[in-house]
Amino acid sequence: MTAINERCLELQQPSTPTDKKCSFVPSKENQPLVTSFRDHALATIRDIEELGFLGREIGICPYYASRSAIRPSEIVTLPYPLLLQKSAREVLGISLKGHVLIIDEAHNIMDAISGIHGISVTLAQLKRSRAQLGLYLQKFRNRLMGKNRVYVAQVVRLLDSLAGYLDGKAGPMVCALHFKKIAVLSNKSLAS
């Protein structure tokens, strides 16, 4: 999927020769096709495959052209990642203000949020970061403002807590840590 997205973006780069660019991307020249796609898309309820066929029939990219149908739609369905990321909503022109939001399978939402805002770090990366911060503090301690010294010290304690946890319980292997867990560990360590 990522490879397809990257290829799609590549085909739209200004540096891509004109004859190699995707000719189905909506532009000023093919605006009537976008309008036709929008009208057909709104005329009846269609699933994602049917929108794909419609785009092929009309000769316009269904992915981009379907954005023109969002504003006049009364009901828009979309996957969690598009709903939960502000930047994705902005690109699609979707505003949550004044709208009713219905979340299906809501028990999955915490995992979805944690998946979007989660990162993976290794114990080695934590240790390297800790060592670098130590050097930074050594060098700039006297030049840092009080509150910045406190912030750096908090990050140091957080890294120490995480590294200690991984060292003691998970061993030197790659562990997926999510912000939620980091926050919990951080609070524990700061409170102790």
Ligand code: SF4
């Ligand atoms: S048809 Fe649409 S999704 Fe496919 S490459 Fe062109 S712009 Fe990208």
